[in-house]
Amino acid sequence: MSTPFDQSAYQVRLDWGVDGVARLAPADVYVVVDVIRFSSNVAAAVAAGGRVVLADAAAHSVNGAAVARAAGELAHRPLVLAAALRNASAVAAAVKAEQERRGARTSVAVIAGGELAPGGTLRFAVEDLLGAGAVVDALTPLGIDHSSPEAVAAAESFASLRRAAKHLLTASGSGRELEGDARHGEVLAAARVDDLDAVPVLRDGVFAAL
Numbered sequence: 001m002s003t004p005f006d007q008s009a010y011q012v013r014l015d016w017g018v019d020g021v022a023r024l025a026p027a028d029v030y031v032v033v034d035v036i037r038f039s040s041n042v043a044a045a046v047a048a049g050g051r052v053v054l055a056d057a058a059a060h061s062v063n064g065a066a067v068a069r070a071a072g073e074l075a076h077r078p079l080v081l082a083a084a085l086r087n088a089s090a091v092a093a094a095v096k097a098e099q100e101r102r103g104a105r106t107s108v109a110v111i112a113g114g115e116l117a118p119g120g121t122l123r124f125a126v127e128d129l130l131g132a133g134a135v136v137d138a139l140t141p142l143g144i145d146h147s148s149p150e151a152v153a154a155a156e157s158f159a160s161l162r163r164a165a166k167h168l169l170t171a172s173g174s175g176r177e178l179e180g181d182a183r184h185g186e187v188l189a190a191a192r193v194d195d196l197d198a199v200p201v202l203r204d205g206v207f208a209a210l
Helices: 017-023 038-047 064-072 085-102 126-142 149-171 173-177 184-190
Strands: 012-016 029-033 079-083 108-112 200-203 206-209
Touching: 012 017, 012 126, 012 149, 017 064, 017 108, 029 038, 029 064, 029 085, 029 126, 038 064, 038 079, 038 085, 038 184, 038 200, 038 206, 064 079, 064 108, 064 200, 079 085, 079 126, 085 126, 085 184, 108 126, 108 149, 126 149, 126 173, 149 173, 149 184, 173 184
Parallel strands: 012 108, 029 079, 029 108
Antiparallel strands: 079 200, 200 206
16 A cells, blocks of 8 residues: 555655665665665675675675665565665666666665664665765656655755765764774775766675676
8 A cells, every 4th residue: 555655656766774675665676875885885896897795795784785685575576776976877877778678667766775873773874865866866867857855855965965975975974983994995985976887786695787
């Protein structure tokens, strides 16, 4: 049964975390966004010709990997892609190609990973708002633009703050959490916009090139 929160009236939808996967109406494509660090690292690995086993990645990412798993286990078997700031336009182009392949209006659920706080509550993550917004923003000029208010708000946030992405990511809670950590360099890499053309797709528990 449709609810006010499934966003089924819109082609492009946006929600947060594993619960967001269940909350949105079944979509044809699910785009998983966990900018620091899951989806950025998956995109980089696939761009380098590698593959990422979801079960292995889950040991290091309790939000992005969990969202990907939840989307991959949906009974209607949607296309599941991983997106970040680094490959947002490439993912949008892949969604457009999927719509052309299907020859029908293709619905898109963009799921921002967020950050799991102690106790398991989901915390808003500015980097995932920007990453999700980058995907929605890149879909718009491709004609996939009937977007929910949630998706539009994220896209407008990205469009207005794009030039500040590096500062926002490093100054965010997620970025500061990794200060002094060997992984902090991954935060700087994650702030790059559209420097990768890789489109990771989840098949049989493994992310590989589309």
